[in-house]
Amino acid sequence: xxxxxxxxxxxxGLDGLPPLFSISKGEVxxxxxxxxxxxxPGYKKxxxxxxxxxxxxxxESASEIVDVGEQVWIKVIGREIQGEKxxxxxxxxxxxxxxxxxxxxxxxxxxxxxxxxxxxxDHTGNRITLDAILNTTCSKCGCKGHFTxxxxxxxxxxxxxLPEEDDEEPRQQQIPSATPQQDSxxxxxxxxxxxxxxxxKRERKESESGSxxxxxCKSKRRHRDHTHDxxxxxxxxxxxxxxxKHS
Numbered sequence: 001x002x003x004x005x006x007x008x009x010x011x012x013g014l015d016g017l018p019p020l021f022s023i024s025k026g027e028v029x030x031x032x033x034x035x036x037x038x039x040x041p042g043y044k045k046x047x048x049x050x051x052x053x054x055x056x057x058x059x060e061s062a063s064e065i066v067d068v069g070e071q072v073w074i075k076v077i078g079r080e081i082q083g084e085k086x087x088x089x090x091x092x093x094x095x096x097x098x099x100x101x102x103x104x105x106x107x108x109x110x111x112x113x114x115x116x117x118x119x120x121x122d123h124t125g126n127r128i129t130l131d132a133i134l135n136t137t138c139s140k141c142g143c144k145g146h147f148t149x150x151x152x153x154x155x156x157x158x159x160x161x162l163p164e165e166d167d168e169e170p171r172q173q174q175i176p177s178a179t180p181q182q183d184s185x186x187x188x189x190x191x192x193x194x195x196x197x198x199x200x201k202r203e204r205k206e207s208e209s210g211s212x213x214x215x216x217c218k219s220k221r222r223h224r225d226h227t228h229d230x231x232x233x234x235x236x237x238x239x240x241x242x243x244x245k246h247s
Contacts, residue, residue, distance in 0.1 A: 017088065018043060018076050021107055023095055028070045036062045038074055038090055047088030049074060053113070054092050065092075073100045077110040 018024060018040055026038040026047075035050040049072075051059045059065060066072060073096070078089030091113070094104040104110060137144050140151040 016043070017045060017079055017086065020076055020079055021110065023073065023075050023100060023102055025071055025073050025100065026090075028066045028068055028072060031062050031066060031068055033061050033063075036066050038072060040074075045086060045088055047074070047076070047090040049090045049092050053077070053090065053094075056093050073097050075102065075104070075110070077107075078114060
């Protein structure tokens with residue numbers, strides 16, 4: 001019998017582990033919030049049953065499903081080598097826990113879960129630096145450190161950097177020396193404004209008084225003229241009357 005007819009050789013580092021997609025019954029040795037560790041008979045390596053692989057429904061904590069020392073049916077859905085460590089992934093939802101029957105004989109769910117794990121795999125080793133973003137200049141506000149689409153400034157406004165503590169002290173010392181002059185200027189302006197207001201009031205009063213006196217003089221003159229006219233008319237009538245009598 002040739003070597004090609006025999007079973008395929010295990011990859012280096014994965015020998016002595018349960019075969020992929022095999023079904024076995026194991027014992028729960030540890031329960032964590034994110035899953036449970038199960039040890040299979042005849043193997044030293046323990047495998048993790050993640051909470052997402054315990055049931056078809058959502059599971060918040062592994063303690064809701066299993067306890068330490070409990071016997072469960074599992075299916076090997078993953079064998080990975082991460083550095084010097086070997087990671088085994090088991091699934092409970094792919095096996096009937098009462099009979100041990102395979103509920104995913106075509107391994108469709110296992111392949112979907114494997115793709116999902118690869119998509120959300122942690123890539124902390126390849127960290128992204130933000131030097132390129134920090135060195136950019138916004139064309140909207142002219143500041144550095146952000147893009148134009150992320151700018152929150154209103155159009156036309158400019159933002160200045162806050163002064164450091166060393167720069168604030170001399171400015172605070174200069175402010176008190178300048179304030180007395182400003183106060184004196186303000187007081188002078190207020191006095192001038194008050195004087196101007198008083199002058200305007202006086203002018204208004206004088207104009208009002210002058211207009212009232214002129215009106216009174218005019219009315220008196222009119223009254224005198226009217227009385228003189230009446231007297232003249234009376235005299236004329238009296239003369240006419242006398243002349244009629246003599247005739």
